[in-house]
Structures are given as structure tokens and as C-alpha cells.
Amino acid sequence: MHHAPAKTSASLVARGQVPREAPARRWYYGAAPGQQPLHAALLVSSLLLLALAGCSQEMDEQPRLEVYETSEFFEDGLAMRPPVEGTVPRGGLRLDVHFFEGKVGGQLATSWPDDITIDRAFVERGRERYDAFCSMCHGLAGYGDGTVVARGFPAPPSYHIDRLREVPHGHIYDVITNGLGRMPRLSDRITPRDRWAIVAYLRAMQIGQHVEVDDRLRAEVERATAVEKSPGDGKGRPHE
Ligand code: HEC
Incomplete structure (x- = not known):
């Protein structure tokens, strides 16, 4: 084919493998005789492009609605359609009311959902989450004396009350x-x-703290654990 060698040498120029002044380059940019066929080809291809653009424009500009746009077509005036009633997102089927809402037969559950196993790892996980999400208000041992409370947030009740x-x-x-x-x-x-x-x-904390000891002994234990605590912690832990 006629064009192939020129193309090859042009890409070699681009990659710096042929000196820029190499004669091959002049086929594209050089003066007079060499440039005629290129101009003709450019003209033809631009005409072709224009013709193609003419076709695709109609498809590009069809009437359509964008996300969140209003629309007169639907009664609610919205372009976006709500999911059909009863649609459940993938992984969102929450039939187990006991597990997801903590209820059995409309009443607060007194038992554990079937789907969970309470073992050491599970309670450890609970402790880690408790420390991260609850302890700042409820205190590490659940007495309602977290650091946020020390700074004035209303104190929650202690977990260690009968109710x-x-x-x-x-x-x-x-x-x-x-x-x-x-x-x-x-x-x-x-x-x-x-x-x-x-x-x-x-529940583990409640059990751990519900030990009947006389006040003197309790005070002694508290004093002893206070010494071991790191500064700023303020509270001991029930299970350490
Ligand atoms: C921003 C502080 C804050 C955080 C965080 C917090 N609580 Fe509370 N919690 C409170 C307050 C305040 C009350 C008392 C609410 C009331 O009776 O108005 C309370 C009450 C409770 C009660 C007692 C409900 C009752 O019947 O009296 C429980 C149980 C409880 N929280 C558990 C948790 C657990 C578990 C977490 C962590 C997952 C947690 N809280 C995180 C502030 C907090």
C-alpha cells in the first residue's frame, strides 16, 4: 500500500527513533509538490465527518429527562420514578423481625435471635463496639459516667440498676x-x-457488676483499680 511506509516513519519520528529532519516528515508538512494528495484527503474526510455529524445529532438531542428533573408527564411532577411498591434492595430483605427490630410478636424480645451465637468472640466484638460507640457517655463499665458526661452531657442511667x-x-x-x-x-x-x-x-457487664459485696470491700477494690488505670481513663473495666 502507498501510505503504509509514510505512516510507519511518522510514528518513528514521534517516538524519537528517526531524526526530526528526516525526509519522511516532509511528506506531511513540506512545501509544494508533496502536499497535494493530503489536502484532497482532508477535504473528503471533513465532508464525511460533517455528513455523519448530521445523522447523529438527532439521536443526541432526543427529548429526555435528567435525574432529579421535573416532568409534566407523571402526576407527581418528578422525572425519576420511585421503585415499585414492595421493591427490596439487594441484601435488604429484612424478614427476621426478631433480628432486625428486636421484637417477637410485636413485643420486645426476651430471647436472642436464632441467627446469632453468643460466644467469647461475639462478646469481645460487642465490647469493642461498646467502647467505640457507647462508653463516652455510658462509661467503660456502664455506670453512666463517660467522658462526655464529665463535660456536662446529661448523665444516662447506670446499667447496674434493677430496672x-x-x-x-x-x-x-x-x-x-x-x-x-x-x-x-x-x-x-x-x-x-x-x-x-x-x-x-x-448483659455481661451487668452480670459482672452485680456482685453483692459490702461497701468497704467495694471501696477497697475501686481504690486498687484506680491506681492501675492510665491517666484520663477514669474507669476500670468489669472483665479485666
Ligand atoms: C451521646 C451520649 C450517648 C451515647 C453515645 C449512647 N447513649 Fe445510651 N443513653 C444516653 C442517655 C442520655 C440516656 C438516657 C436517655 C433518657 O432516658 O432520656 C441513655 C440511655 C440508654 C439506655 C437505658 C434506656 C432506658 O430504658 O432507660 C441504654 C440501655 C443505653 N442508653 C444503651 C446505649 C448503648 C448500648 C450505646 C452504644 C451503642 C449507647 N447507649 C450510646 C446517652 C448516650
């Missing part, structure tokens, strides 16, 4: 999920499984 020892697991799950009074809902930050892990850890 909270007796509430169903589902109540604690529900408080984490939906908040309560001045406590914010945390469902957007903590997955359902992790919420159950926290409930399990909270």
Missing part, C-alpha cells in the same frame, strides 16, 4: 437502634449484628 437489669434484650437493642430521649439513634453506624453483640456485652 435495666430486668429489661428484655430487645429493649436494649431498640434503644441502640432508635435512640431514647437524649440518646441519639445509632442504627446508621452500627450494624444489626453488632448491636446484638453490644447487647450481649452489656
Whole structure:
């Protein structure tokens, strides 16, 4: 073919493998005789392009609606259509009300959902999540004396009172999920499984702290643990 060698040498020029002044280059940019065929080809191809552009324009400019645009076509005036009623996002089928809402038969669950196994790893996970998401208000041991409270936030009740020892697991799950009074809902930050892990850890804390000791002994224990604590921590932990 006639063009092939010229193309090859042009790319060699581009890659710096042929000196820029090599004669091959002049076929494109040189004066007089060599340039005629190129001009003709350019003219033809630009005409072709114009013709093609003419065709595609119609398709490009068909009437269409953008995301969030208004539309008179639908009654609600929106271009975007809501999903059909009953549509479930992938992975969003939350049929297990016990697991996802902490309820059984419309009542706060007193049992654990079938889907979770309470073992050491699960409670450890709960403790890690508790420390990250709850301890700043409720305190590391759950006495309602976290660092935020020390700075003036209203104190939550201690977990170690009879009423909270007796509430169903589902109540604690529900408080984490939906908040309560001045406590914010945390469902957007903590997955359902992790919420159950926290409930399990909270139960472990309650059991761990519910030891009948006389006040003198308790005071001694508290003094002893206070010495070991790192400065600023302020609280001991029930299970260390
Ligand atoms: C920003 C501070 C804050 C955080 C964070 C927080 N809480 Fe609370 N929590 C409170 C306050 C304040 C109350 C008391 C709410 C009221 O009765 O108005 C409370 C109440 C509770 C109660 C008692 C509900 C009752 O029936 O009295 C439980 C249980 C509880 N929180 C668990 C948790 C758990 C578990 C977490 C972490 C996942 C958590 N909270 C995170 C501030 C907080």
C-alpha cells in the first residue's frame, strides 16, 4: 500500500527513533509538490465527518429527562420514578423481625435471635463496639459516667440498676437502634449484628457488676483499680 511506509516513519519520528529532519516528515508538512494528495484527503474526510455529524445529532438531542428533573408527564411532577411498591434492595430483605427490630410478636424480645451465637468472640466484638460507640457517655463499665458526661452531657442511667437489669434484650437493642430521649439513634453506624453483640456485652457487664459485696470491700477494690488505670481513663473495666 502507498501510505503504509509514510505512516510507519511518522510514528518513528514521534517516538524519537528517526531524526526530526528526516525526509519522511516532509511528506506531511513540506512545501509544494508533496502536499497535494493530503489536502484532497482532508477535504473528503471533513465532508464525511460533517455528513455523519448530521445523522447523529438527532439521536443526541432526543427529548429526555435528567435525574432529579421535573416532568409534566407523571402526576407527581418528578422525572425519576420511585421503585415499585414492595421493591427490596439487594441484601435488604429484612424478614427476621426478631433480628432486625428486636421484637417477637410485636413485643420486645426476651430471647436472642436464632441467627446469632453468643460466644467469647461475639462478646469481645460487642465490647469493642461498646467502647467505640457507647462508653463516652455510658462509661467503660456502664455506670453512666463517660467522658462526655464529665463535660456536662446529661448523665444516662447506670446499667447496674434493677430496672435495666430486668429489661428484655430487645429493649436494649431498640434503644441502640432508635435512640431514647437524649440518646441519639445509632442504627446508621452500627450494624444489626453488632448491636446484638453490644447487647450481649452489656448483659455481661451487668452480670459482672452485680456482685453483692459490702461497701468497704467495694471501696477497697475501686481504690486498687484506680491506681492501675492510665491517666484520663477514669474507669476500670468489669472483665479485666
Ligand atoms: C451521646 C451520649 C450517648 C451515647 C453515645 C449512647 N447513649 Fe445510651 N443513653 C444516653 C442517655 C442520655 C440516656 C438516657 C436517655 C433518657 O432516658 O432520656 C441513655 C440511655 C440508654 C439506655 C437505658 C434506656 C432506658 O430504658 O432507660 C441504654 C440501655 C443505653 N442508653 C444503651 C446505649 C448503648 C448500648 C450505646 C452504644 C451503642 C449507647 N447507649 C450510646 C446517652 C448516650
